Amino acid sequence: MAQDKVTSLDVAKRAGVSQSAVSRVFTPGASASPKTVEKVKAAASALGYRPNMMARAMITGKSRIIGLIVAYLDNQFYPLALEGLSNALQAQGYHLLVFTASNAQDRVTEIVQDLMDYQVDGIITASVGMSNDLTARCAAAGIPVVMFNRGQDETEISAVTSANVAGGRKAADFLMAAGHRHIGHISGWQGSSTGRDRQRGFLGALAAAGHVPTHVIDGMYDRQIAGDAALTMMDSATPPDAIFVGNDHMAFAVMDALRSRGIRIPDDTAIIGYDDVPAAAWAAYDLTTVRQPVNQMVQATTELILAQITDPDAPARRIEIDGPLITRGSAPQNQRTKT
């Protein structure tokens, strides 16, 4: 209501300097004498002036906005990642324009278009894939892309994941060491690199020890499917005495489903998950799980994208971060072998 927009010109007039001087005072790299800096700052705060990011973005071509495309927010892992990314980027003066693409691939294309309209400086995709065509378009527009918690084999694009193959191996080694002999696997979606890699590591370690899993079912990262898969396994001729589930979110559903049948965890069947979301530590689940170090992953992601923003031809990199297996009640270390 008062004075709607106060511009750098207003400040300049009040401080008795040119408009460029005001601009330079508010531009980190620019030169201005201590005298004018003070005059300008005084005038600016008196008038309540703040530089207009839109105008700045238009001329510099840098918006200091980073687009985040995230698939599903019902798996607790992603809100956490979102929060971490938001904080880390804010600390560097960047901000997150958030899109949810619960749906399909064409939706992503559309979103990337929207993001480019906003002249975002970079794009982070959390657990959503990018078609090659799309990454090419981003590259052409000079927009760096980093995939969070998803790799892409074919194309040259930065990605940050946990060490999923190693993680799957850890789960297998742990279960075998605990004496399990009938081991099932409800995998993460096989259309995703995380799902595939964890499965590969898991099955590889089993095979290396001469073991064969009783069942392998794709849980599609879906509670319902995972729960049903667990029951299918238990109803079979060879019910497993341990199940490795592709992520915690599904593991909770599996535990719910087994308990509904009166199956005791871990006594009848042990469960291991993946992620170590906060709920895994809740007493109702007390889930043994392979931790994804979300903080380290977030840090790597922000460093990577900022590096690519400041130096446009920094090479794309893939970063894998190892995480420990966290032992809890759903799969104890010294499980007595089932008789």
Add this chain to the structure above:
Amino acid sequence: MAQDKVTSLDVAKRAGVSQSAVSRVFTPGASASPKTVEKVKAAASALGYRPNMMARAMITGKSRIIGLIVAYLDNQFYPLALEGLSNALQAQGYHLLVFTASNAQDRVTEIVQDLMDYQVDGIITASVGMSNDLTARCAAAGIPVVMFNRGQDETEISAVTSANVAGGRKAADFLMAAGHRHIGHISGWQGSSTGRDRQRGFLGALAAAGHVPTHVIDGMYDRQIAGDAALTMMDSATPPDAIFVGNDHMAFAVMDALRSRGIRIPDDTAIIGYDDVPAAAWAAYDLTTVRQPVNQMVQATTELILAQITDPDAPARRIEIDGPLITRGSAPQNQRTKT
């Protein structure tokens, strides 16, 4: 790499029209003959032109960006709200610039400044309060603000909440009808309107029936505090046979804590939560709870903020949306009275 930026001028040249014509074709309200529309669209798609939102924002003063300030993302309710808001606003051509303010009030001030720098068209705060000074500044800048899931008594500012007082009342009526006589309450943070209102409704209904709660403790929306509070109640001379917990997130912690003591739910102590987040339906908790209709709340919020954006002097409104009590295993309808 190819042609970095393709502008409306390039399109104009190729289509053989003026730059203004191109602009008008891409501006919804403007007039252009079918002939030029076609020519321009052809040239535009041939060149891969898309209007630069930054430039557009600068001149119109409208960025089509809405700032979202959200407090904590570990309570599942907020990711859900975020997802809903994001989708609803995207459908209207708006986008969300997301800030997390896990911390304190001064942080919010800073964030609002950042948002104003970006010329956001509106601000939605999810469960975070705004000082009067701050709302005044937004009003002065002509930026509408809508509070999601939080009310503010003193100041004239739009807010969307569920019917928290009524919800608290429902919880009380339900527990009394089920025959409980020793009823405790672990409230939501009393510094928040939601926490206060639910408590007010709950205690009011108890009092109206001549009942006095055994305990009332502020759970601060914190798992640890809530769990400890529950144990404190059970260790007291008058352990409650039912507890109303200020939100689901704390209720889960309470259930974990009680079970760790071997207390059976609902047989020894019934539990009611608030929110009806997805996890409340998970078998491990199976929580009776008062639903917050997040979809309706999201819809009301977007409608409200868009209305205030299009008509700057639309009045601030407060919307309360009623939600049902969802009966599940943690507090059944026909609880036998404890002897």
Add this chain to the structure above:
DNA sequence: CAAGGTTTTGCAAACGTATGCAATGCCGGG
């Protein structure tokens, strides 16, 4: 004190779009 170098400063031209204004084109009705 003069000369040379360095910093500071103002001017003006961008950045890519929207839009008021006047001019042009088109249409039907008389």
Add this chain to the structure above:
DNA sequence: CCCGGCATTGCATACGTTTGCAAAACCTTG
């Protein structure tokens, strides 16, 4: 055939900033 009215178009300007360039001011050194 002419004229009034209306839709369409181009011209030019504005939005609020950054930044190259050259002039001006300052500091250092001999």
